[in-house]
Amino acid sequence: MVDSLKKPDAAEMRPGVKVPAKETILTPRFYTTDFDEMAEMDISVNEDELKAILEEFRADYNRHHFVRDEEFTQSWDHIDGNTRRLFVEFLERSCTAEFSGFLLYKELGRRLKGRSPVLAECFNLMSRDEARHAGFLNKAMSDFNLQLDLGFLTKSKKYTFFKPKFIFYATYLSEKIGYWRYITIYRHLESHPENRIYPIFRFFENWCQDENRHGDFFSAVMKAQPQIINDWRAKLWCRFFLLSVFATMYLNDLQRQDFYAAIGLDARQYDIHVIRKTNETAARVFPVLLNVDHPDFFRRLDIAAEANSKLAAVAESEAAGPLKFLRKLPHIIGIGWQIVQLYLMKPLPAERSTIH
Ligand SMILES: [Fe+2]
Numbered sequence: 001m002v003d004s005l006k007k008p009d010a011a012e013m014r015p016g017v018k019v020p021a022k023e024t025i026l027t028p029r030f031y032t033t034d035f036d037e038m039a040e041m042d043i044s045v046n047e048d049e050l051k052a053i054l055e056e057f058r059a060d061y062n063r064h065h066f067v068r069d070e071e072f073t074q075s076w077d078h079i080d081g082n083t084r085r086l087f088v089e090f091l092e093r094s095c096t097a098e099f100s101g102f103l104l105y106k107e108l109g110r111r112l113k114g115r116s117p118v119l120a121e122c123f124n125l126m127s128r129d130e131a132r133h134a135g136f137l138n139k140a141m142s143d144f145n146l147q148l149d150l151g152f153l154t155k156s157k158k159y160t161f162f163k164p165k166f167i168f169y170a171t172y173l174s175e176k177i178g179y180w181r182y183i184t185i186y187r188h189l190e191s192h193p194e195n196r197i198y199p200i201f202r203f204f205e206n207w208c209q210d211e212n213r214h215g216d217f218f219s220a221v222m223k224a225q226p227q228i229i230n231d232w233r234a235k236l237w238c239r240f241f242l243l244s245v246f247a248t249m250y251l252n253d254l255q256r257q258d259f260y261a262a263i264g265l266d267a268r269q270y271d272i273h274v275i276r277k278t279n280e281t282a283a284r285v286f287p288v289l290l291n292v293d294h295p296d297f298f299r300r301l302d303i304a305a306e307a308n309s310k311l312a313a314v315a316e317s318e319a320a321g322p323l324k325f326l327r328k329l330p331h332i333i334g335i336g337w338q339i340v341q342l343y344l345m346k347p348l349p350a351e352r353s354t355i356h
C-alpha cells in the first residue's frame with residue numbers, strides 16, 4: 001500500500017525533486033576550460049591511436065545495455081533508515097559526477113566541431129555515454145521517490161576553470177578511478193550476490209568499460225601532447241592530481257562506511273584496493289606514481305579521515321557560526337598538514353618502455 005503521508009527521504013525543492021547536496025571541497029565539481037587552446041592543439045603525433053579510439057566509441061558497445069528490466073519494478077521501501085539515506089546519497093553523487101562529465105564533454109564537442117574533428121567527435125560520443133550513465137542513476141533515484149533536476153544543476157552549480165592540460169590530468173584520473181570503483185563493486189557482488197541489495201550494480205561491468213575507454217582517450221590525448229607528461233612540471237602536477245583524487249575519495253568514502261557495509265564491503269579496504277589499482281594504471285601515462293606502499297601513506301590518510309569525521313561532526317552541531325568555525329579550524333589544519341606531508345613524500349618513477 002502506498003503511504004502518501006510518509007516523510008520525505010531528503011529535502012525536496014518540489015515534490016519528488018531533491019535539493020542538490022550542499023557543495024563542499026569534497027563534492028563532485030563541474031569544469032570548464034580554454035576551448036580555443038584545446039581546438040588549436042596539434043594531435044598529429046598520436047592521431048592513429050585517437051582514430052582507433054574514435055572507432056571504438058562509434059561502435060557503441062553499450063547501445064542496448066542501459067535498459068531497466070523487471071527487477072527494478074518493485075518497492076524499495078525495505079531499504080530504509082540510514083542505509084536508504086546513504087544509498088540515495090551514493091546515487092546522487094554518482095549521478096552528479098556522471099552529469100558533470102556529460103556537460104564538459106558536450107560543450108567540448110560543440111566548441112571543437114569543425115576545428116578539431118577527431119577530438120570533437122570523441123567528446124560528443126563520450127557525452128552520449130555520460131548522459132546514459134547520469135540518466136540511469138537519476139532513474140534509480142526515482143525508485144526512492146526522488147530525482148535530481150539536472151537542468152537546475154546545470155545553471156546553479158559553480159564551474160571550475162582548468163587549463164586544458166589540467167582537464168586532461170583530472171578527467172583521465174576520474175575516468176580510471178571510476179573504472180576501478182565500478183569494477184571492484186561488480187566483482188565483489190559477483191562473488192557475494194547476497195549483498196546485491198539493488199539491481200543497478202549488475203550494470204556496472206559493461207558500464208565501467210565505458211569509463212575505461214574514456215580514460216584511454218585522455219591517455220591518448222596526453223601522448224599526443226608529450227610536453228604535458230614529460231617535463232618536471234608534469235611530475236609535480238601529476239603528483240598533485242593523483243593525491244587530490246585519492247585523498248578526496250578516501251575522505252568521502254570513510255565518512256560513508258555504512259553505505260559500503262550495506263553491500264558487504266569494508267570502505268577502507270575497498271578504497272585501498274581502488275587507489276592501488278588506479279595508481280598502477282596511471283603509471284602507463286603519468287611520469288610518476290605515488291608510493292602508496294610506504295607505511296606512511298595510508299597512515300597519514302587515516303589521520304586525515306579521522307580529522308574529517310570530527311570536522312563533519314562539528315559541521316552538524318548546533319554551534320553558532322563563528323564558534324563553529326573556530327572548532328573546525330584545528331581539524332582543517334590537521335587535514336591540510338597531512339595532505340602537505342603526503343605531497344612531499346618521494347614519488348616513484350613510472351617505469352615503462354616508451355612514451356610516444
Ligand atoms: Fe560515466
Ligand SMILES: [Fe+2]
Pocket residue numbers: 101130175210211214
Ligand atoms: Fe566516463
